[in-house]
Amino acid sequence: MLLKVARIEAATPRIRRIELSAADGSALPAFTAGAHIDVELPNGETRSYSLLNEQGSLQRYVIGVLRETESSGGSAYIHDKLNIGDTLQASPPTNDFALYEAGEVNVLIAGGIGITPLMAMAARLSEIGRGYTLYYCARSAGEAAFLPELRARHGERLLTHFDGGDPARALDVKTLLGTRLPGMHVYVCGPLGLIRSVVTAAADWPKGTVHYELFKGSAADLAPVNTNQPFDIVLKKAGRTFTVPADKTILEVLKAEGFKVKTLCTAGRCGTCRVGYVAGKVDHRDDILDDDEREEFLQVCVSRALPGETLVLDL
Numbered sequence: 001m002l003l004k005v006a007r008i009e010a011a012t013p014r015i016r017r018i019e020l021s022a023a024d025g026s027a028l029p030a031f032t033a034g035a036h037i038d039v040e041l042p043n044g045e046t047r048s049y050s051l052l053n054e055q056g057s058l059q060r061y062v063i064g065v066l067r068e069t070e071s072s073g074g075s076a077y078i079h080d081k082l083n084i085g086d087t088l089q090a091s092p093p094t095n096d097f098a099l100y101e102a103g104e105v106n107v108l109i110a111g112g113i114g115i116t117p118l119m120a121m122a123a124r125l126s127e128i129g130r131g132y133t134l135y136y137c138a139r140s141a142g143e144a145a146f147l148p149e150l151r152a153r154h155g156e157r158l159l160t161h162f163d164g165g166d167p168a169r170a171l172d173v174k175t176l177l178g179t180r181l182p183g184m185h186v187y188v189c190g191p192l193g194l195i196r197s198v199v200t201a202a203a204d205w206p207k208g209t210v211h212y213e214l215f216k217g218s219a220a221d222l223a224p225v226n227t228n229q230p231f232d233i234v235l236k237k238a239g240r241t242f243t244v245p246a247d248k249t250i251l252e253v254l255k256a257e258g259f260k261v262k263t264l265c266t267a268g269r270c271g272t273c274r275v276g277y278v279a280g281k282v283d284h285r286d287d288i289l290d291d292d293e294r295e296e297f298l299q300v301c302v303s304r305a306l307p308g309e310t311l312v313l314d315l
Contacts, residue, residue, distance in 0.1 A: 001029070003039075003061070005086045011064060011145035015113060016079055020061045023087050027058040031093035033120035034187075034213070037061060038091040038264070042081075047074040048265065050117035050189075050213070051093060052146070055124055061093075064145055066113040096269045096288060097189070097213040099124055104183030106132040109173065109198060111190020115146060117213060118189055122154055137161045137171050137194065170194075177201040180209075187211045214267055231305035235259075235315045236278060250300040250311075259315065261300060268302035275299075276314035281306040 007019035022028050036050045049063035067079045099121045106125055110118045115136055125132040134154055138144040140162050150158050163169040170193075177186060177198065186209065188198040195212045202210045228246040233253070235241070244253050251273060254261055264272040268286035274297045283306050286299040298311070305311045 001037075001090050001092060003088050003090050005082060005084050005088070006060065008082065008084055012143055014067045014143070015145040016065045016067075017145070018063050018065060018078065018082070020063070020088070020090075021059060028061060029092045030058060031055055031061075032095050033099045033124040034097035034117045035093040035095040035120075036097075036117070037063070037093050039063075040089040041074060041077050042086075042088075043073050043077050045074040045077065046264075050097075050120070052116040052119040054127070055120060064113055064116045094270075097187075097211060099187070100185055100208075100211070101125075101128060101130065103185035103209075104131060105181050105185070106130060107177070107184065107186040108132060108134040109137070109171070109186065109188040109190070109194070110135065111137045111188075111194040112143070113145070114188070114190030114194075114213075115144075115150075116189075118187060119146060119150065121187060122150075122157070126154065126157075132157060134158050135161060135171060135176075137163065137190065139163065139165045167193075170197075173197050174201045177205075180205055185209045185211065189213045214269065228304065229307055232310045233305075234279075234310060234312045236312055237315055244304070249302065250298075250304070250313075254300060254315075263301060266301045268299050271299070273300050278312045278314055280311035281309045282311065 002023040003020040004023040005018060006021045009017040011017045031051055033055050036048045038046055038048050040046050049065065051061050052064055053060065053062040065075055065078045068075045097117055108118045108122055118134060122132060122134045134157055136144060136158060141147060144160065161171045186198060186202055188195050189212065195214065199210060199212065230243055230245050232241055232243050233250060242253050242257060244250055251261060251263065261273050264270045269288055271288045276297055282298045283304045284294050284298060285302040289297060
């Protein structure tokens with residue numbers, strides 16, 4: 001898609017609200033709450049941004065962009081060089097963080113810029129009359145983007161938690177999620193530490209009731225720390241064997257050995273680097289493959305072999 005920058009606003013000193021419309025004025029492809037678009041920036045960087053506006057909107061996409069302290073060019077370009085009227089190439093919306101609309105009780109937990117997909121989710125839950133509570137965690141009210149409109153829209157369903165950057169004062173998700181009510185689902189987006197704490201606190205919840213999206217890192221980062229072990233991979237077609245060290249991924253080893261593998265997110269949530277395997281037990285750490293697909297495929301960006309196993313890849 002070719003999108004035009006229709007509006008730019010400062011949501012906080014470090015977060016920009018960017019409104020995009022179709023460059024030719026036509027209706028945009030529909031999307032559902034939790035969806036994102038991949039934006040190609042003029043500096044050659046490609047970045048994924050969640051759509052924060054309501055899913056019924058076909059005239060605009062709205063994204064929130066945090067200026068990263070150590071930006072490699074993506075967020076810095078948007079904050080410093082992007083102007084109203086500029087055009088950007090972008091993918092149609094895709095959704096790896098879909099809202100389960102039949103959920104009767106919904107807990108939405110956002111950390112910082114992780115509020116963006118949850119804004120669309122909360123709006124949708126409000127529209128269809130489902131129960132929800134939105135927890136918004138930030139260092140301070142001044143660093144919580146979109147807070148006035150969230151308060152106006154969700155009232156008492158919005159609960160804020162400002163910790164001043166002190167981990168000891170973080171939201172107590174263990175207590176919050178300690179008792180699961182029938183039909184309850186939890187959605188979390190934000191820093192890796194927050195996601196890990198939610199996934200850990202809800203470890204005994206039924207499959208499919210804990211939903212998360214990673215802005216950085218990968219699903220592998222949610223596993224217990226220091227559990228990676230070296231393992232071997234055999235490339236069936238190439239007739240070669242390599243060892244994957246504990247601190248490397250299959251993808252990194254393949255690239256180092258000159259094998260080309262198509263990738264995008266490198267975080268186990270887009271499905272681009274899916275590779276077939278014919279033998280070995282896999283420690284699947286992705287967020288995209290279903291149970292049937294995992295019988296045949298793995299994501300080389302995050303998946304590993306279970307201890308003592310050798311993986312035979314269809315490469």
